[in-house]
Ligand SMILES: NC(=O)C1=CN([C@@H]2O[C@H](COP(=O)(O)OP(=O)(O)OC[C@H]3O[C@@H](n4cnc5c(N)ncnc54)[C@H](OP(=O)(O)O)[C@@H]3O)[C@@H](O)[C@H]2O)C=CC1
């Protein structure tokens with residue numbers, strides 16, 4: 001199998017910001033993670049995203065859409081006071097980023113507060129992340145998913161897996177330490193390869209039983225310990241659809257928060273047209289098919305799947321644009337149109 005030269009990595013356009021602003025932000029964040037006192041002071045003048053049982057708070061916009069409200073710490077402190085809660089609660093905030101003007105941004109889990117009371121005071125609704133993922137603007141998605149991933153990691157790593165003793169976090173929440181064993185824990189994510197396989201004319205899409213009706217996506221699988229991206233890609237395609245990949249090419253990557261944090265590494269791959277007979281493993285996928293360019297183009301144009309009278313999607317559709325699978329499919333269609 002050939003690993004075709006990787007595409008040049010595209011850095012997102014920085015708009016009017018200059019590179020030194022980016023460097024300043026990254027250096028500032030690095031310092032906040034290393035210096036608890038600096039981070040504590042930054043929190044007092046920073047901003048906060050709110051979550052209740054890991055669901056982020058969203059607000060309706062005047063146009064009927066949704067936005068991610070970012071509160072000044074003073075506003076959150078005022079809310080805690082109104083609800084009769086200890087102002088110390090704010091110190092459990094976790095650092096998620098900082099603005100261009102070096103204002104530190106934090107996320108805070110308020111599961112101990114009464115949900116309706118917070119929603120009323122903050123004029124918002126705590127919304128399941130899967131829903132929020134598709135309601136928010138794509139520019140807001142990375143921040144809200146990062147916040148949730150960090151909060152979930154803290155909830156599930158409060159004890160040392162070697163000693164069973166409680167771990168202590170630093171002020172930024174970028175690590176937890178077990179002072180008994182000396183082990184330092186860092187937030188984790190699992191690498192996943194997602195691959196769009198083509199035979200030159202058609203692309204291969206598959207569905208798991210849990211997918212919404214009619215939705216097909218690219219093949220995906222977790223990297224096994226010790227594997228390279230290319231080895232995972234080759235193994236997953238062989239395991240899931242019984243095909244031997246001929247060549248592969250890196251496309252891009254995305255943090256994917258479901259079901260737990262993954263780093264999706266998206267690739268294109270080809271199989272020889274003479275060896276494109278699908279042989280499903282049966283364990284994970286309920287169906288896998290080759291789709292023509294025309295079928296794919298039609299699916300990409302559907303913003304939401306058409307529904308039958310029972311309200312269920314009854315035609316072929318693909319994941320929405322916020323999922324990296326959609327980007328792979330879009331890239332393949334554009335490439336086919338050019339060639
Ligand atoms: N952003 C996007 O566009 C898309 C994202 N995805 C995401 O990609 C991920 C992987 O796809 P999927 O096809 O499910 O993966 P796999 O094909 O690897 O199958 C999942 C199975 O792998 C086993 N497994 C091995 N390592 C892990 C791990 N670290 N975490 C969880 N399960 C593991 C589990 O089986 P067992 O319990 O039997 O050991 C699990 O049921 C999913 O989280 C999915 O949400 C998928 C498609 C599109």
Ligand SMILES: [Mg+2]
Pocket residue numbers: 219220221240284
């Ligand atoms: Mg899979």
